Amino acid sequence: xxxxxxxxxxxxxxxxxxxxxxxxxxxxxxxxxxxxxxxxxxxxxxxxxxxxxxxxxxxxxxxxxxxxxxxxxxxxxxxxxxxxxxxxxxxxxxxxxxxxxxxxxxxxxxxxxxxxxxxxxxxxxxxxxxxxxxxxxxxxxxxxxxxxxxxxxxxxxxxxxxxxxxxxxxxxxxxxxxxxxxxxxxxxxxxxxxxxxxxxxxxxxxxxxxxxxxxxxxxxxxxxxxxxxxxxxxxxxxxxxxxxxxxxxxxxxxxxxxxxxxxxxxxxxxxxxxxxxxxxxxxxxxxxxxxxxxxxxxxxxxxxxxxxxxxxxxxxxxxxxxxxxxxxxxxxxxxxxxxxxxxxxxxxxxxxxxxxxxxxxxxxxxxxxxxxxxxxxxxxxxxxxxxx
Amino acid sequence: xxxxxxxxxxxxxxxxxxxxxxxxxxxxxxxxxxxxxxxxxxxxxxxxxxxxxxxxxxxxxxxxxxxxxxxxxxxxxxxxxxxxxxxxxxxxxxxxxxxxxxxxxxxxxxxxxxxxxxxxxxxxxxxxxxxxxxxxxxxxxxxxxxxxxxxxxxxxxxxxxxxxxxxxxxxxxxxxxxxxxxxxxxxxxxxxxxxxxxxxxxxxxxxxxxxxxxxxxxxxxxxxxxxxxxxxxxxxxxxxxxxxxxxxxxxxxxxxxxxxxxxxxxxxxxxxxxxxxxxxxxxxxxxxxxxxxxxxxxxxxxxxxxxxxxxxx
Numbered sequence: 001x002x003x004x005x006x007x008x009x010x011x012x013x014x015x016x017x018x019x020x021x022x023x024x025x026x027x028x029x030x031x032x033x034x035x036x037x038x039x040x041x042x043x044x045x046x047x048x049x050x051x052x053x054x055x056x057x058x059x060x061x062x063x064x065x066x067x068x069x070x071x072x073x074x075x076x077x078x079x080x081x082x083x084x085x086x087x088x089x090x091x092x093x094x095x096x097x098x099x100x101x102x103x104x105x106x107x108x109x110x111x112x113x114x115x116x117x118x119x120x121x122x123x124x125x126x127x128x129x130x131x132x133x134x135x136x137x138x139x140x141x142x143x144x145x146x147x148x149x150x151x152x153x154x155x156x157x158x159x160x161x162x163x164x165x166x167x168x169x170x171x172x173x174x175x176x177x178x179x180x181x182x183x184x185x186x187x188x189x190x191x192x193x194x195x196x197x198x199x200x201x202x203x204x205x206x207x208x209x210x211x212x213x214x215x216x217x218x219x220x221x222x223x224x225x226x227x228x229x230x231x232x233x234x235x236x237x238x239x240x241x242x243x244x245x246x247x248x249x250x251x252x253x254x255x256x257x258x259x260x261x262x263x264x265x266x267x268x269x270x271x272x273x274x275x276x277x278x279x280x281x282x283x284x285x286x287x288x289x290x291x292x293x294x295x296x297x298x299x300x301x302x303x304x305x306x307x308x309x310x311x312x313x314x315x316x317x318x319x320x321x322x323x324x325x326x327x328x329x330x331x332x333x334x335x336x337x338x339x340x341x342x343x344x345x346x347x348x349x350x351x352x353x354x355x356x357x358x359x360x361x362x363x364x365x366x367x368x369x370x371x372x373x374x375x376x377x378x379x380x381x382x383x384x385x386x387x388x
Numbered sequence: 389x390x391x392x393x394x395x396x397x398x399x400x401x402x403x404x405x406x407x408x409x410x411x412x413x414x415x416x417x418x419x420x421x422x423x424x425x426x427x428x429x430x431x432x433x434x435x436x437x438x439x440x441x442x443x444x445x446x447x448x449x450x451x452x453x454x455x456x457x458x459x460x461x462x463x464x465x466x467x468x469x470x471x472x473x474x475x476x477x478x479x480x481x482x483x484x485x486x487x488x489x490x491x492x493x494x495x496x497x498x499x500x501x502x503x504x505x506x507x508x509x510x511x512x513x514x515x516x517x518x519x520x521x522x523x524x525x526x527x528x529x530x531x532x533x534x535x536x537x538x539x540x541x542x543x544x545x546x547x548x549x550x551x552x553x554x555x556x557x558x559x560x561x562x563x564x565x566x567x568x569x570x571x572x573x574x575x576x577x578x579x580x581x582x583x584x585x586x587x588x589x590x591x592x593x594x595x596x597x598x599x600x601x602x603x604x605x606x607x608x609x610x611x612x613x614x615x616x617x618x619x620x621x622x623x624x625x626x627x628x629x630x631x632x633x634x635x636x637x638x639x640x641x642x643x644x645x646x647x648x649x650x651x652x653x654x655x656x657x658x659x660x661x662x663x664x665x666x667x668x669x670x671x672x673x674x675x676x677x678x679x680x681x682x683x684x685x686x687x688x689x690x691x692x693x694x695x696x697x698x699x700x701x
Contacts, residue, residue, distance in 0.1 A: 154698070
């Protein structure tokens with residue numbers, strides 16, 4: 001029996017900001033969930049199951065938030081699942097929800113991811129004082145910066161590429177009312193002049209710390225037929241993992257990421273992603289990860305990704321726009337960041353992306369990664385259902 | 389084999405919480421010696437209050453005062469109170485349904501012993517002298533043999549409400565790094581770096597983890613590597629971390645020790661930070677008291693050719 005086609009019929013986000021002191025975590029997730037239900041013109045009673053995700057518990061110190069959020073998400077009397085895959089969790093959460101629909105376990109599933117970084121300290125959560133180990137570093141920037149340098153060496157990319165990405169994403173964010181950073185006076189010179197935090201990573205090439213939530217309503221063919229607005233259809237979705245560290249690991253272009261993308265393209269019948277895909281929301285927490293992931297995802301040959309960035313191909317009006325929403329570089333509620341990528345991809349093919357809409361977007365990729373580049377989750381969504 | 393190492397690991401952090409309207413009213417009420425519940429769509433009163441109706445999922449904001457007296461619905465005796473618990477002497481954990489409420493609140497009951505506690509017994513709130521707008525404003529419950537106390541019908545509107553709290557969290561672990569890491573650390577104390585070779589892929593793991601993550605087999609063959617190695621990649625750290633006593637800027641590098649199958653991480657010294665480069669040949673610098681090399685410094689050898697370490701990036 002073939003899989004049930006999966007449609008995205010509702011999308012809701014909070015306006016992402018540095019600190020939402022006016023709401024509890026329950027109040028925050030509720031806002032996104034309500035907006036997704038309203039978009040789908042559904043009520044809590046129409047939802048069969050709820051699948052949520054967030055970053056590791058240490059980030060907010062709420063152990064098993066799914067227990068406490070059951071009533072806020074209308075999950076009483078329904079299955080409520082939580083997914084854990086570090087930074088990629090927003091993407092894998094959406095895929096777990098999508099698979100429940102594809103397998104015809106449930107007809108309509110609410111999926112949601114969130115983070116309230118203001119109530120926590122991710123840098124602390126990532127740097128616990130493990131006995132017998134030598135403390136050398138704090139936070140994610142120092143972890144990823146050496147891999148960026150390795151990419152620069154391997155590809156021969158000019159040093160300006162990272163700044164071009166940040167300048168593009170921060171300008172795209174100006175067209176997205178939900179984005180956290182709205183730097184109206186941003187210039188390339190300002191990006192280049194911002195301090196080096198973890199050389200080669202500059203301050204302006206680093207993601208912010210945000211409070212926010214993102215929710216989607218996923219449903220089957222019958223649900224899509226009842227939806228008031230055009231759905232986005234899942235054409236392919238996959239997850240892959242690999243160890244954080246192993247002899248032979250390619251941190252610049254991890255095998256798990258390449259395999260994950262290949263699986264998505266195979267499901268969707270895509271043989272030339274560069275030509276057949278109209279845009280991508282890629283998890284880029286540090287600017288240089290745009291060209292790195294362009295290669296890992298097969299949009300460019302190894303060592304060539306930076307040329308797309310440099311030529312303006314990934315600009316909003318380029319022929320492969322990347323991070324039209326402003327991306328993780330403009331909005332980073334960690335647990336939600338992956339789902340925002342998936343949701344923004346869906347908004348594009350639904351024609352609902354507002355000022356950052358890519359005209360005529362038919363197929364858009366949503367991507368997330370997490371841990372030490374060890375978890376990958378991706379989906380490709382389209383304006384038309386699969387096999388039509 | 390040396391005895392496996394163990395050490396305490398304490399994880400603690402003062403998390404903050406924004407309360408939202410309902411928890412804000414509840415905790416502000418406690419500060420004013422008022423206990424508030426919330427009324428659900430079907431007319432029940434939930435104490436402690438929640439923001440969303442557990443039956444209909446609708447937002448609920450109808451706050452209603454309940455009495456500071458109530459009835460124990462169930463209990464468990466706590467023989468040995470731990471750090472941070474409401475009382476320092478043995479007490480009963482109790483669920484108390486306050487007069488006027490339909491659900492029970494978890495708290496502590498101050499009682500002389502388990503024989504003095506029973507389901508159905510009447511209790512009342514003992515208020516803390518110093519109240520800040522926290523659940524600890526109820527110091528505990530105590531036995532009470534009177535009628536339900538009256539209430540003033542408070543509706544939850546307060547001057548200067550509490551909007552956030554600090555929720556300190558602490559976890560106490562005993563950390564044991566395991567057999568392979570213990571052997572590695574033991575060798576480091578003799579200033580030798582000893583990894584383990586995978587019997588299948590033949591790669592040498594530094595530090596060893598007792599198994600090869602790619603082949604999924606146990607490793608046991610000990611292999612000494614280094615002491616010299618090559619900087620494969622690095623970053624220059626310009627921001628000072630609160631928990632690290634390292635002056636910035638400093639170079640955080642991946643160093644492939646000669647013979648190792650993957651790079652380990654270390655600090656580079658003995659050279660200006662802006663002269664560190666990929667391919668730099670380095671050696672460890674040890675200090676008296678430290679378990680690990682303090683940093684690595686240039687050996688003076690010519691830089692390694694990129695092709696010799698590109699697979700280790």
